[in-house]
Amino acid sequence: MAKKKEEARNIIANGFDRLDNRILDALARDARISNVALAEQIGLSPAACLRRVKQLEERGVLSGYTTMIHRKTLGLNVEAFVQISLERQTADNVDRLHAAISGLPEVRACYLMTGSVDYLLHIVTTDLDAYAELMSHKLLVLPGIKDVRSSFVLKCEKREAGVYVV
Secondary structure (H helix, E strand, O other), X not given: OHHHHHHHHHHHHHOOOXXXXXXXXXXXHOOOOOHHHHHHHHOOOHHHHHHHHHHHHHOOOOOOOXXXXXXHHHOOOEEEEEEEEEOOOOXXXXXXXXXXXXXXXXXXXXXXXXXOOOEEEEEEEOOHHHHHHHHHHHHXXXXXXXXXXXXXXXXXXXXXXXXXXX
16 A cells, blocks of 8 residues: 555656656667557557657657667777866856857767866767867867866776666
C-alpha cells in the first residue's frame, strides 16, 4: 500500500507515470525502436504507446532523437573538458564567449556553472595541434577571460544516453 501511495505522489509531482518513464528509458537506449517494438516492450497497444510518445513530444519532454557516434572513427582523437573563469560576468564578457563558442563545432557542449568556474566546455578535436590552435586563436584571445584549465579524457568508462528515469 505504501508503495502505491509513493508512486501516486511521484505521478502527481512530475506528471509522469511508470509507463511514461519506461517509454523514456527505452527511447534513451534505442531512439530508432519501432512503435510496435516499443509498445510490446512497455506492455501497451501500439496506438496507446504512440499516443503517449506524441504527448511526451508535445510536452517538450522529447525534443529530438539523436545518434551516438564514436568520435575516434571520425578522427576526433582528443576529448577535453575545459573550465573557463571570466574576470567578471559582465554582459559583454558573456556575450563574447557565447558568440565565440556558437561558431565552433569543436565545442560540443557549454555549461554555465556555479562554484569556482563560470563555464565548462566539452571539446573534441582531431589532435593536440588542433586543440592548441582552437585554444590559442579562438578562445584565449577573448577579452574578459581570467583563467582556463583543461582536463583531457583518457578513457570514457561510462556514457549513457538520455537522463536518469525511475
